[in-house]
Amino acid sequence: MVEEVLAKLVRGTESAILDCTVGEGGHALRILERSKCFLVGIDKDDQALELARKRLMPYVGRFFLTKADFRDARAVLALVGIPRVDGVLFDLGVSLRQLTDPSRGFTYWGDAPLDMRMDKTGPVTAADLLETSGEEELERILREYGEERYARSIAHLIVTERERRPLRTARDLVELIYRAIPARARRMGGHPARRTFQALRIAVNRELDGLDRAIEMAFYLTKPGGRVVVLSYHSLEDRVAKSVFRRMEAARIASILERKPLTPTKAERERNPRSRSAKLRAAALI
Numbered sequence: 001m002v003e004e005v006l007a008k009l010v011r012g013t014e015s016a017i018l019d020c021t022v023g024e025g026g027h028a029l030r031i032l033e034r035s036k037c038f039l040v041g042i043d044k045d046d047q048a049l050e051l052a053r054k055r056l057m058p059y060v061g062r063f064f065l066t067k068a069d070f071r072d073a074r075a076v077l078a079l080v081g082i083p084r085v086d087g088v089l090f091d092l093g094v095s096l097r098q099l100t101d102p103s104r105g106f107t108y109w110g111d112a113p114l115d116m117r118m119d120k121t122g123p124v125t126a127a128d129l130l131e132t133s134g135e136e137e138l139e140r141i142l143r144e145y146g147e148e149r150y151a152r153s154i155a156h157l158i159v160t161e162r163e164r165r166p167l168r169t170a171r172d173l174v175e176l177i178y179r180a181i182p183a184r185a186r187r188m189g190g191h192p193a194r195r196t197f198q199a200l201r202i203a204v205n206r207e208l209d210g211l212d213r214a215i216e217m218a219f220y221l222t223k224p225g226g227r228v229v230v231l232s233y234h235s236l237e238d239r240v241a242k243s244v245f246r247r248m249e250a251a252r253i254a255s256i257l258e259r260k261p262l263t264p265t266k267a268e269r270e271r272n273p274r275s276r277s278a279k280l281r282a283a284a285l286i
């Protein structure tokens with residue numbers, strides 16, 4: 001939804017934009033092309049930042065990229081001496097590269113190690129989580145973050161199985177999931193491991209912890225007339241964004257630009273099936 005993001009975020013008059021999830025710089029590049037602004041980009045993935053730096057090279061001198069958690073956006077802006085920006089973008093979740101690079105352990109194909117950390121220096125991998133969490137906690141993670149119907153039986157089998165051998169690779173976990181869910185369910189709703197992998201990824205990276213505060217902070221880091229734009233791919237993320245936007249509007253800090261979130265066009269969904277769950281919310285500061 002790059003065009004939709006740009007239409008909400010960039011008006012051509014801004015002096016600074018903060019991209020809280022710069023990733024490999026896809027949106028950042030388009031922002032720099034379309035506006036004369038200075039761009040501050042944050043990501044917690046070193047590999048992504050390296051790729052973004054290369055991609056944005058034609059605009060060297062007009063951007064600053066740094067490894068940080070977007071919950072620390074205020075400190076990052078203080079570091080570059082920009083107290084307030086004209087727009088903030090959150091493009092939440094994982095990137096396609098993170099998802100598909102086997103060495104990152106997000107994928108359910110093959111023998112990838114169960115890592116799933118966006119920040120490779122983070123303390124807990126998915127394998128650690130599977131080894132140390134109690135059965136109830138695992139069930140909660142799978143149900144809440146993955147909306148997995150068979151959360152209980154998968155969690156139970158994880159706890160039983162790990163007594164015999166540690167679950168270290170994607171293959172170990174996928175085989176276990178196949179055993180934990182009924183045959184008819186395996187044939188419906190995409191890959192049977194998709195929901196479990198999504199849930200573990202959200203838990204490993206604590207993707208929902210403090211998201212509310214981070215989005216709220218973006219409103220206080222944006223100048224009047226500026227924009228806050230949130231692109232989410234998970235109903236829980238969108239729920240958080242929606243409630244912060246409503247709160248900011250009720251406090252007369254911002255006005256919501258679209259009552260209903262924008263969703264991808266049919267053509268985009270066909271071109272990029274991953275985009276099918278995307279929801280875009282945008283607000284203008286008063």
Ligand SMILES: C[S@@+](CC[C@H](N)C(=O)[O-])C[C@H]1O[C@@H](n2cnc3c(N)ncnc32)[C@H](O)[C@@H]1O
Nearest residue numbers: 021023024025026027043044045069070091094
């Ligand atoms: C969907 S991708 C962004 C893609 C990017 N907009 C582009 O066009 O290339 C999400 C990115 O957000 C990063 N990320 C997720 N949570 C983060 C957080 N709390 N702080 C910083 N970066 C985060 C991930 O590492 C990932 O690179």
